[in-house]
Amino acid sequence: MEYQKPTINKVDFRLASKYGSPLKEQRIKGEIDGVPVKELVEKFGSPLFVFSQRELEEKYREYKTAFSSRYPNVQFWWSYKTNYLDAICKIFHKLGSKAEVVSEFEYQKARRLGVEGRDIIFNGPYKPKHILRQALQEGAMIHIDHFYEINDIEDVARELGLKEVGVAIRCNMNTGVYPQWSRFGFNIENGEAYEAVKRLYKGGILKLVGLHAHIGTFMLSSSAYRVEVEKLMRLKNWSENQFGVEVEYIDIGGGFASRNRLKGVYQPPEVIVPSPDEYAEAVTGAIYDNYQGKLPKLYLETGRALVDEAGYLLTSVFATKRLPDGKKGYVVDAGVNLLYTAFWYNFELFLDKRYEGLNEPSQVNGPLCMNIDVIAENVMLPPLERGTIMTIWPVGAYNYPQSMQFIQYRPRVVLIDTNGTPHLSREADDLNYVVEKEVVPDYLK
Ligand SMILES: Cc1ncc(COP(=O)(O)O)c(C=O)c1O
Numbered sequence: 001m002e003y004q005k006p007t008i009n010k011v012d013f014r015l016a017s018k019y020g021s022p023l024k025e026q027r028i029k030g031e032i033d034g035v036p037v038k039e040l041v042e043k044f045g046s047p048l049f050v051f052s053q054r055e056l057e058e059k060y061r062e063y064k065t066a067f068s069s070r071y072p073n074v075q076f077w078w079s080y081k082t083n084y085l086d087a088i089c090k091i092f093h094k095l096g097s098k099a100e101v102v103s104e105f106e107y108q109k110a111r112r113l114g115v116e117g118r119d120i121i122f123n124g125p126y127k128p129k130h131i132l133r134q135a136l137q138e139g140a141m142i143h144i145d146h147f148y149e150i151n152d153i154e155d156v157a158r159e160l161g162l163k164e165v166g167v168a169i170r171c172n173m174n175t176g177v178y179p180q181w182s183r184f185g186f187n188i189e190n191g192e193a194y195e196a197v198k199r200l201y202k203g204g205i206l207k208l209v210g211l212h213a214h215i216g217t218f219m220l221s222s223s224a225y226r227v228e229v230e231k232l233m234r235l236k237n238w239s240e241n242q243f244g245v246e247v248e249y250i251d252i253g254g255g256f257a258s259r260n261r262l263k264g265v266y267q268p269p270e271v272i273v274p275s276p277d278e279y280a281e282a283v284t285g286a287i288y289d290n291y292q293g294k295l296p297k298l299y300l301e302t303g304r305a306l307v308d309e310a311g312y313l314l315t316s317v318f319a320t321k322r323l324p325d326g327k328k329g330y331v332v333d334a335g336v337n338l339l340y341t342a343f344w345y346n347f348e349l350f351l352d353k354r355y356e357g358l359n360e361p362s363q364v365n366g367p368l369c370m371n372i373d374v375i376a377e378n379v380m381l382p383p384l385e386r387g388t389i390m391t392i393w394p395v396g397a398y399n400y401p402q403s404m405q406f407i408q409y410r411p412r413v414v415l416i417d418t419n420g421t422p423h424l425s426r427e428a429d430d431l432n433y434v435v436e437k438e439v440v441p442d443y444l445k
Pocket residue numbers: 079081082100123214216217218253254255256301302303304305397
């Protein structure tokens with residue numbers, strides 16, 4: 001190892017806790033599902049997104065079992081936006097999840113993967129008529145977001161000569177968790193959702209078959225789901241009594257938390273994140289307490305909780321420096337262009353092996369020439385050398401789909417199958433990929 005100037009750490013008793021001093025502790029992860037991280041980087045390069053199929057399947061089963069063991073008719077719909085990498089979607093579809101999409105692009109991606117229209121839930125506030133037309137023709141289930149959309153669907157249905165179209169409406173509500181996601185769908189408390197149901201039936205074409213809400217993401221309160229379901233069930237019962245119909249399903253959306261560390265939340269995920277059983281108990285208990293007639297089907301659009309912990313980002317130390325405030329600085333090859341959620345979460349950082357020396361407060365910065373490119377602002381690390389591989393975790397939710405080519409190319413993505421074999425799932429970007437769609441106007445040529 002190259003010479004590193006010894007450092008003196010100011011004695012700071014706040015750094016110690018009842019579990020000991022962070023000066024000696026090193027968090028190490030040398031492999032993912034049995035594959036050494038060194039081998040992954042040598043074979044596929046650095047930085048590198050890595051997904052574990054084993055972890056995906058485990059999480060899916062955990063959630064499926066929690067709900068199915070309490071309720072007879074449960075269907076999961078994979079939330080494409082949470083991670084729409086083909087390989088990830090394929091795994092969830094193979095496990096039995098259908099598709100939940102929120103845009104024309106996501107709709108087309110699901111269809112391209114071979115998902116039938118009838119196995120797609122189409123959410124979102126922006127569904128232009130041409131994509132509504134395709135979705136209606138292909139039998140997708142549309143969750144209506146606003147009154148304009150009711151008009152649009154009726155127009156398209158008339159154009160297509162459809163006499164009756166089953167739809168669901170999206171509702172928003174106060175569940176006691178703030179900020180409230182009130183931008184989407186029809187509000188329950190002010191009666192808008194009830195008005196929307198009346199409006200559906202007034203038109204004579206649309207029929208209410210489902211009620212939907214998605215109350216937020218990384219929801220740390222299972223009781224919020226109880227409130228959500230109670231409010232949806234009340235609307236369901238009212239609609240059935242009013243219009244003599246059967247509302248076949250309620251869709252409670254997603255939002256269950258993963259074992260990530262939300263910034264500003266003091267307690268660790270092990271303490272504050274509800275278990276799948278706690279979420280399931282709240283949801284199914286509220287259905288049992290409030291149903292009339294037949295039990296509705298229960299739909300879930302769980303994204304984050306199923307994929308976050310299955311995702312890793314490997315990055316390598318490129319340089320070290322001493323920052324003016326005395327803190328140790330590291331330049332690594334993965335930046336916030338790959339980790340959009342770094343602004344909200346303090347990820348775990350693991351080292352590939354044990355390093356000599358004491359931990360000291362360090363800052364880990366990415367390769368972008370931008371001040372915001374900070375992966376970890378204040379983390380205790382021993383002296384690391386060029387080439388040290390760090391594993392950033394959990395990063396499986398929302399990072400890959402929101403990653404962008406900015407200053408640096410986006411890296412490869414690898415999936416490790418259940419036998420421990422890594423497979424390339426997405427090639428890295430290159431110059432051709434980046435400039436492919438650019439056009440230089442003639443007058444500049
Ligand atoms: C309508 C809808 N369903 C499901 C999800 C998935 O949420 P999560 O990844 O938090 O489970 C989202 C995320 O924003 C959403 O908007």
